[in-house]
Amino acid sequence: MSKVIKTGICSFGMSGQVFHAPFIYVNPGFEFTAVVERSKDLARQRYPNVKVYTSVADMLADKELELIVVNTPNYTHFEYVKAALEAGKNVIVEKPFTVTTAEAAALIALAKEKKLLLSVYHNRRYDSDFKIVRKVLNEGLLGDVLEAEIHYDRFKEELSYKKHKEVANPGTGSLYDLGSHLIDQGLQLFGFPKAVWADIRIIRKDSVVDDYFELVLYYDSLRVRLKCSYLIREALPSYQIHGRIGSFIKTKSDIQEAQLLRGLLPNSPDWGAEAPHEWGLLHTSIDGKTVKQYLPGTNGNYMDYYQGIYEAIANNAPNPVDPKDAENVIRIIEAAFQSSQEGRVINL
Incomplete structure (x- = not known):
C-alpha cells in the first residue's frame, strides 16, 4: 500500500477505543493521526504518536487529515458529519447514521457535491453469525424464506454509565442504538419491505428511553420480526430463519467485541473465530435427503469494513456501506415510531 490515509477520531470512549482505533492502527493503509479528548489522555497512553485535540472543530482544521470518524452521541452526527464534509474530509459515521431521514439525505447530497466518501459503520454486517446466515440464504438451503426472526437481547435493569444514552433526546433509546443493527441486517438479507408494524416500550424501572421493541417487516410472502429487550435473562437464538424446505437456527456468537475489550488487536491469531458450540443448526432437505447438521461459521472481521474504506478512497472501489x-434504516425507525404511536401498520 503506497497511500496512507491519515485519520482522526472524534471521541475516545468505548467506540473509539474498541471499534475504530485498533483497526486503523493495525491496517498499514491508515495512520491513527489525531483524536479528540477534552479531559483525559487515554489515547496517547496507548498510541504515543497520536495528536490530541480538545474540540472537533480544532481537529477538522488539521490539513493533514483525510478521513474523520464521527463517533459522538447520535444527536450530534448531523452537525459533525456536515462540518467534516465542509472541511473537505472523507467521513465514517457511527450508526445510527442520523436522527432523521431529512438529515441523512442532506448529508448524502453534500458528500456527492464535495466528491467525498461518506460511509456508515454498520459493522454487524461483518459478524461471524450474520455472515453464516447470509451464506445459508444465498445458497438457497432453506428454499423460499417465509419467516425470519432476529433478536438483540440483553439482561440489564440498571441504566447505562453512558449518561447521554439514558436521556430522552432525539436519537436515544434501543431502537436507534441496537435496532439500527437489526434493521440493517434485515434489509441486507431481504431488501426493503412494503410496510412496518412496531411496538416500542419502556420496561426498566428508571428508564426514560425505549428499551424494548418488536418490529414486523412486511414483504409479499415473508414476515421478518426484529426484537430487542433489555430484560431477557435466558435469550432465544438470535437468528431463526424458516423456509419452505428447511430452517436455520443461530446464536449471536461473534466474539470480536469481547476480544477487543480484552485488549487484543485484530491481527491476533484466530481473530473472530466462533467456538464449535456456537455453530448454527441447519435442518433442511438437500437432493431429496433430510439433513440436520451444525454449520461452522466463517470468522467475523470488522477489518473487512476498514479495508473496504481504504479501497474506496485510494482506488475508487465501491463504498463498503x-x-x-x-x-433506509432511519426511514424504518421513523415509520416504526409512527406505527407504535398510532397502533397501525405503516405502508412504506
Whole structure:
C-alpha cells in the first residue's frame, strides 16, 4: 500500500477505543493521526504518536487529515458529519447514521457535491453469525424464506454509565442504538419491505428511553420480526430463519467485541473465530435427503469494513456501506415510531 490515509477520531470512549482505533492502527493503509479528548489522555497512553485535540472543530482544521470518524452521541452526527464534509474530509459515521431521514439525505447530497466518501459503520454486517446466515440464504438451503426472526437481547435493569444514552433526546433509546443493527441486517438479507408494524416500550424501572421493541417487516410472502429487550435473562437464538424446505437456527456468537475489550488487536491469531458450540443448526432437505447438521461459521472481521474504506478512497472501489442503505434504516425507525404511536401498520 503506497497511500496512507491519515485519520482522526472524534471521541475516545468505548467506540473509539474498541471499534475504530485498533483497526486503523493495525491496517498499514491508515495512520491513527489525531483524536479528540477534552479531559483525559487515554489515547496517547496507548498510541504515543497520536495528536490530541480538545474540540472537533480544532481537529477538522488539521490539513493533514483525510478521513474523520464521527463517533459522538447520535444527536450530534448531523452537525459533525456536515462540518467534516465542509472541511473537505472523507467521513465514517457511527450508526445510527442520523436522527432523521431529512438529515441523512442532506448529508448524502453534500458528500456527492464535495466528491467525498461518506460511509456508515454498520459493522454487524461483518459478524461471524450474520455472515453464516447470509451464506445459508444465498445458497438457497432453506428454499423460499417465509419467516425470519432476529433478536438483540440483553439482561440489564440498571441504566447505562453512558449518561447521554439514558436521556430522552432525539436519537436515544434501543431502537436507534441496537435496532439500527437489526434493521440493517434485515434489509441486507431481504431488501426493503412494503410496510412496518412496531411496538416500542419502556420496561426498566428508571428508564426514560425505549428499551424494548418488536418490529414486523412486511414483504409479499415473508414476515421478518426484529426484537430487542433489555430484560431477557435466558435469550432465544438470535437468528431463526424458516423456509419452505428447511430452517436455520443461530446464536449471536461473534466474539470480536469481547476480544477487543480484552485488549487484543485484530491481527491476533484466530481473530473472530466462533467456538464449535456456537455453530448454527441447519435442518433442511438437500437432493431429496433430510439433513440436520451444525454449520461452522466463517470468522467475523470488522477489518473487512476498514479495508473496504481504504479501497474506496485510494482506488475508487465501491463504498463498503452505502449511506443510502443507512438512510433506509432511519426511514424504518421513523415509520416504526409512527406505527407504535398510532397502533397501525405503516405502508412504506
